[in-house]
Amino acid sequence: MYIRIYRQMTVNRKNVTFTLDELKSTTGSLKNLQVSIGSLRGDRWDEEPGPTPMPSHTDLRNWDRMLLSRYKPLYLPFCDLCCLCTYGKCDLSGGKKGACGIGMEAQQSRIVLLAACIGAATHISHARHLVTHLIEQYGRQKALDIGDDTIDTEAPIIRLVCGIKPGTLGDLEIVLDYCERQVTELLAAAHTGQEGDAIDFESKVFHAGTMDHVGLEVADIAQISAFSFPKADPDASLVELGLGTVDSSKPVILVVGHNVPPAIGIIDYAREHRLSGAVEITGICCTAIDLTRYNPNAKIIGPISWQLRYIRSGVPDVIVVDEQCVRADLLGEAQKVNAPLIATSSMNCSGLPDRTDDDPEEIITDLVSGKTPGVLILDPEKVGEIAVRSAMAVMNTRKKIRNIPTPEDLIELAKRCGGCQECSRVCPVGLPLAIVMQQAGQGDPSSLASLYDTCIGCGKCEDVCNKEIPIHSTILSAADSQILEERFNVRAGRGAIQDIEIREVGGPIVLGEIPGVVAFVGCANYPNGAAEVAEMAREFARRRYIVVTSGCSAMAIGMHRNEDGQTPYEEFHGRFDAGGIVNVGSCVSNAHIAGATIKIASIFAKRKLRGNYEEIADYVYNRVGAVGIAWGAMSQKAAAIAAGFWRLGIPVIVGPHGSKYRRMLLGRRDKPEDWFVYDSRTGEKVQVGPVPEHLFIAAETPEEAMTLAAKLCMRPNDTSRGRSMKLTNYIDLYKRLYDRMPDDINLFVRSQADIPVTMKEQILPVLKEKGYTEQPIPDPTLLKTQIRTAKE
């Protein structure tokens, strides 16, 4: 007996769809068999399928290699050794290979791949947790709705990458199945004896980024649909931000992390039991952002770096942690202020006993009495009850005990400092801790207080102090009055960009008349405090760029007022339009930033989306002047998010700590041969200059980042009017910040019409000195397949 199957495809094991083109066996044959129980919306999508639905990591390899031939990796080994197998450690420096044969460049790109896989896996598993929970609550048929009637293209990334049009929560399971499969394969490629080529590793990094973006989109469209978060609302509520907004006379609950269902359980329990006004519900990191998307009365304390300072303040009575960006030592910190801790995620059990199935009365009694410092509860609704009731019960017994020294104690502690500088030598920001501590010991804590804004709150200084000075807490003590003044407004995450907004700005962006889209994203590992992010965002909004933001960066932007006392969210509008500052939401809402660029190709340019990745990425790369700035990027998730943008051809700038991602993707403006595109109308190769010059670069200062961002918004497709506007911004910024003309203007001028009228007198001498070549403005593409009249 034999069985031969031709072109078999299993589409969907959750909704059970099975398609078989042809099967032959000794007992007979079958043709065009289709079985469907339930359905996938994608099956009813009448757009013609593109070439790469649900691509494997090799399906887009050619596109990746095209980008990587222009933006060659510069590796910055964080460690010269490979320690991943028992052959090692192997020293790979000086051209040496490891016992497995791997060289330094491949090893570094392998580590980048591991980071990107960790990041992508984290978002995808977050999405899986959400979707599973929401399906349990609302069922597989719960419709996806992220913009009421303002959005038709509700999942641009999923449509583009997976080639399906998800309509229900159940459809998202299929998408996640695909992502999980891909990330597993990518991770496998990092095993000893698998991939050995640096550029192929990099291509896999890009694929991990694409999977990450799909996971982000799944997570956010699921939670927007199920929890009725703001639906693409440019006027989403202003919500309160800052430690000073908390009414500490009430029981206070703190939620930390990214996966919002337990926090929503808390809000719901309080609401159902008429306790909403009696309990303060506060959050740190992305859970806080998503919490305020659900209930604008909740309060955001601050980004990831606010964990120690808030808990040590003694204000929160109960601490609830879910997943991602939660400090590993929070249980110990909570114990120091007698605050019970509730872990709620399988990702972070904190060594606590699983009490999910226990009687709530028993759990609350154990937490309030201190019999157990914390519990693991894997049921979000139950978390709601336990957290609210425990907070109310424990508040009076713990009496808001603080773990911050009094001003008098601070001086005494500071006197211990011997000036050894071990604290400064572990400080990621390089703060002059020993110097200011000695000043405090002499009775002047003002310099110690001044470190509050730049301290990233890691607490490493305390662990190395051989005089056992609680250094971070002394900073908090010195800055006590400033902390209480932290009261700001931030616009709640609006979610996606409306289709009508895309229609209105698509043309001006693609033609260059809106000078660019600048996205401030990522974590809070700032080299010099959050104020730099706020200032950069203000600068670009004033210049009529579209500023989008998310996560900890969105908070950072909200924490700085202008001269009139307004935060940027009060100063600028929230529409996806020139001069706006648009908070899309939490980390997973970054999907809407990538999605907006994809929707420009789809809605404005009417390019087909369905499984059509290369063409859309080529469009975005050559036409959409977008750039990301992740000034405090810290995590593997940030690496994965960036990788997704790189593959779409969107450059990312990181702050100086971002160099620790250990590889840059840099173009060479001094090599004209690198900067050709095809004119899709004629097939001619056209020199377009270094636009955009880099795909991934770490900047030393915010000034460097700003001038880079203005430059990296230029695209081959810019009209002369658009290029002139972009040059105006680039040159004006550069002149103001560097006090001189940039030396590369000639590379961006394609004709006299590109020269800004108001700058002609300054630019013409530069062009005369350096020379420039008149070039036509092409209909640019890197893909031969996009040439309408092929000449090659």
Place this chain on the structure above:
Amino acid sequence: MAGDDSWIRAEMGGTSRASVIGKPEVLGALIKRAEHPVFIVGHEVAEGPDGEAISGFIERVSRNRNIPVIGTSPAVRDLIKRGIRITAVMGGMEAADRLRDPEWRGTDGVCRHDMVLIAGIPYSFCWTILSGIRNSAPDLKIVTLDRKYQPHASWSFGNLAAGPWKEQLKAVITLLEEDKHV
């Protein structure tokens, strides 16, 4: 404090480490022997109590030895005010990318640089740049001029207090300007 351990404690990259510039004659000799060196100068040169000493060093030595200077940040404004002639402005990462290219003919178009003298770039950022250059251009000599030990350089000052470090810089200037045999 120990002289030749990485200033930021955890930043230990591998099996080889920078040699310590123990006396001015060493740095003087290194600069004299270099055929086509280049300074890369970051924004910290224009800041803080150390700024004047190091910017003065760069100004005098770059003039005396005709060494081009790359400024990596808007601090070039202040460097120019302090009399330093800036040959090119480019980010630290861009500079590292050029330096690894054996065909790059330097900021002045003459020939490839054979020595890089780095100062004023934030410690961790500098650490990664040095690691990149060291691994991709192993034939290039890298000398760091700040007073914190950088293990990825070829030569670095140890972790020094401000006074002795400034004295060493002064002594090197004198050696080079007097063109003594070193």
